[in-house]
Amino acid sequence: MVERVVVVDKYRVIYEGLFNFFELYKMISYYFEEKGYDKREKKNIESVSENGKYIELLFQPWKKITDYARSVLQLQIIVDDMKDVYVERDGLKVKVNQGKITFVFDAYLETDYENRWEKKPGLFFIRTLFDKYFYKPFTTNLEAEIKLDFDTLVDQIKGFLNLNKYR
Amino acid sequence: MTKLTLGPYDSHAPIIKYVGVFNYDKLYRDMAGWFGKWGYELRENTHKHKVPLPSGSEQDIKWEGWRKVNEYVRFWIDVHLHVYDLKNVEVVKDGVKRKLWWGRVMVRLDFRIDLDYSDRFKGKMGKIMQDILHKYIWRKQIESGWEDEVYYRMYKLHEVIKESLNMESCYNASERRY
Numbered sequence: 001m002v003e004r005v006v007v008v009d010k011y012r013v014i015y016e017g018l019f020n021f022f023e024l025y026k027m028i029s030y031y032f033e034e035k036g037y038d039k040r041e042k043k044n045i046e047s048v049s050e051n052g053k054y055i056e057l058l059f060q061p062w063k064k065i066t067d068y069a070r071s072v073l074q075l076q077i078i079v080d081d082m083k084d085v086y087v088e089r090d091g092l093k094v095k096v097n098q099g100k101i102t103f104v105f106d107a108y109l110e111t112d113y114e115n116r117w118e119k120k121p122g123l124f125f126i127r128t129l130f131d132k133y134f135y136k137p138f139t140t141n142l143e144a145e146i147k148l149d150f151d152t153l154v155d156q157i158k159g160f161l162n163l164n165k166y167r
Numbered sequence: 168m169t170k171l172t173l174g175p176y177d178s179h180a181p182i183i184k185y186v187g188v189f190n191y192d193k194l195y196r197d198m199a200g201w202f203g204k205w206g207y208e209l210r211e212n213t214h215k216h217k218v219p220l221p222s223g224s225e226q227d228i229k230w231e232g233w234r235k236v237n238e239y240v241r242f243w244i245d246v247h248l249h250v251y252d253l254k255n256v257e258v259v260k261d262g263v264k265r266k267l268w269w270g271r272v273m274v275r276l277d278f279r280i281d282l283d284y285s286d287r288f289k290g291k292m293g294k295i296m297q298d299i300l301h302k303y304i305w306r307k308q309i310e311s312g313w314e315d316e317v318y319y320r321m322y323k324l325h326e327v328i329k330e331s332l333n334m335e336s337c338y339n340a341s342e343r344r345y
Binding site: 021022025026033038041043046049057097 | 179180181182183184185186187188315318319322325329332334335336337338339340341
């Protein structure tokens, strides 16, 4: 089985107000692509009702670091009661969205994701030994890299929501 | 070893769910059109239409599209479209009345890769040679080449479906790939 080290566990960002959902989605997708993560959009739910739109997205992009380790950034986005509203900016009417967005972030380091070191007890033993005594500095570095990717993503999202104030 | 199929890759399978008004004919046409555009042969394995209830009708459609990459490799893209509570509705948009559909849509995509689909490697010697090809010579090509290619092509179809349903998250940052 894949060994999973949790680097970030259910970090939440909640925002309520005006935003541009399409631009936000574009920015997040582009971020993953730029950082070399393989696209994995596991869930994309959209429900239209009288109160507005409910959107739920689950991204689980992953990046192969070596044949032994890969990083996974998981991001769940839940948008409640999203409505289209028009605001005036620089004398022009601009269509934006209004609603509540919840972001839930998780980040993992997955090792032995191809289950190569679990086929025999001997291999499992060697792997545990190596993980504990030889690879520790290596995996610590990888964890720091994943944490950096996560921090940058959170900063970008926060920046996007704060910088684009449609007031 | 003869034909070898990699996948379906359940853990990678993207799911789209949509509840609301949509153009069912357009969705069906766009999806089928995408397969045609990219040179896939489309096979409709299931097309169930259940007796309409007061809440609406139900349709269950399963497609598989395949395309030869070369004489050894074949890509498959599977689509499972399930629509519940499907009803006809009339919508007025820009002063024009249009007949559309309201329903709950679920689309699940997956992919597979056939290696040696024409059964060229037969017997013990064939198996040994095929193993060498798969494990040493073509390992990278299989994992990072063909798997990636069909994976990102599947996401192009994913994009077409979202666009057809007029969903908010209509953007594919990996459009340039393959």
